[in-house]
Amino acid sequence: MALLEVRGLETAYGESQVLFGLSLTVERGEVVALLGRNGAGKTTTLSSIMGLVRPRAGTIRFDGAEIQGREPFEVCRAGLGFVPENCRLFGGLTVAENFEAARRPARSGAGRWDLAEVLQLFPDVGSFLNQRAGALSGGQQRMVAIARTLFGNPSLLLLDEPSEGLAPLVVDAILQRLKALKKAGATVLLSEQNLRFATELADRVSIIERGEIRYEGSPNELAAHPEIREKYLMV
Numbered sequence: 001m002a003l004l005e006v007r008g009l010e011t012a013y014g015e016s017q018v019l020f021g022l023s024l025t026v027e028r029g030e031v032v033a034l035l036g037r038n039g040a041g042k043t044t045t046l047s048s049i050m051g052l053v054r055p056r057a058g059t060i061r062f063d064g065a066e067i068q069g070r071e072p073f074e075v076c077r078a079g080l081g082f083v084p085e086n087c088r089l090f091g092g093l094t095v096a097e098n099f100e101a102a103r104r105p106a107r108s109g110a111g112r113w114d115l116a117e118v119l120q121l122f123p124d125v126g127s128f129l130n131q132r133a134g135a136l137s138g139g140q141q142r143m144v145a146i147a148r149t150l151f152g153n154p155s156l157l158l159l160d161e162p163s164e165g166l167a168p169l170v171v172d173a174i175l176q177r178l179k180a181l182k183k184a185g186a187t188v189l190l191s192e193q194n195l196r197f198a199t200e201l202a203d204r205v206s207i208i209e210r211g212e213i214r215y216e217g218s219p220n221e222l223a224a225h226p227e228i229r230e231k232y233l234m235v
Contacts, residue, residue: 001064003028003187004049004156009058011048011211018044019211021058026156031188033202035195035233041211042191043085046158049189050082051075063155077104081154085161087145091134095125095144098133102151113150121180122147124173139170143177157181159190163197175200195233199223207232 002025011019018041026032034042047053049060051072060068067075076082090098099115106112119126122143128136133144142162149157162178163171171194178201182188192198198205199219207215207222209232215222222228 002026002061003030003063004189005059005061006045006049007059007061009045009048009055009060011044011053011055013053017056017211019048019055022208022211022213024206024213024216026187026189028155028187029185030204031182031186031190031202033198033205034189034191034208035193035198035205036191036208037193037233037235040208042208043160044211045208046082046160046189046191049075050080050158052082076152076154079155080158081149081152081156082158083145083149083160083162085164087141089133089141089145089148091132093133094130095133095136096129098144098148099151102148104152106153113153118147118150121150121184122177139166139174142166142170142174146174146177146181155187157186157188159188161191161193163192163194171197195229 004026007023009019009022010017022045034045036042044053048055051070051074055068058068059066062078062080065078067078090101093101125143125147128140133141136144162174175197182201199222202219204216204218205222206213214232215228
């Protein structure tokens with residue numbers, strides 16, 4: 001049984017429908033990348049799963065239980081962790097205080113993250129633990145946001161555009177940290193526009209266009225089909 005199973009998801013903002021019967025799965029221990037152009041529905045998909053937007057139709061089953069329609073805090077307690085593109089750190093608190101605010105007990109089937117393990121994954125964070133989160137650079141905030149989410153010991157990590165707006169060297173640094181997280185056994189669903197970033201990290205990719213999944217396959221399978229990349233990913 002898949003850890004996450006989304007079936008027939010339809011989501012709208014008022015009269016503007018964004019998702020049209022979208023379906024996808026994420027297996028335990030798998031990294032899945034949701035690829036697509038701006039406005040394709042990537043962020044809406046993650047927001048619907050997390051309960052930030054209420055779908056009009058469809059089912060979202062996580063770890064065997066239906067979670068569509070639940071409040072975000074209930075989804076979080078069920079074992080999902082969400083890192084939005086804008087990070088949403090508590091800017092007036094220190095990095096260490098942000099971590100404490102996110103700390104939750106370990107749950108069965110998920111990693112058990114403490115400060116030592118987080119700093120092993122993100123060693124640079126140790127140098128600014130006592131700085132206010134709002135004073136950090138964009139790349140530092142992205143690392144802190146991912147690390148903070150790990151303190152909730154999620155069974156599934158949702159990452160919205162983790163490479164967006166960052167300098168190439170910072171993107172590479174975050175990619176290496178996420179590869180280490182994958183090696184540690186984390187289950188991840190990420191939305192991305194950076195094709196190299198996504199395909200280097202993911203076990204499987206799903207391409208979304210106009211609110212529907214148009215292609216699914218491995219990164220190697222996608223690389224063998226330039227016409228798919230041209231049709232759905234090129235600007």
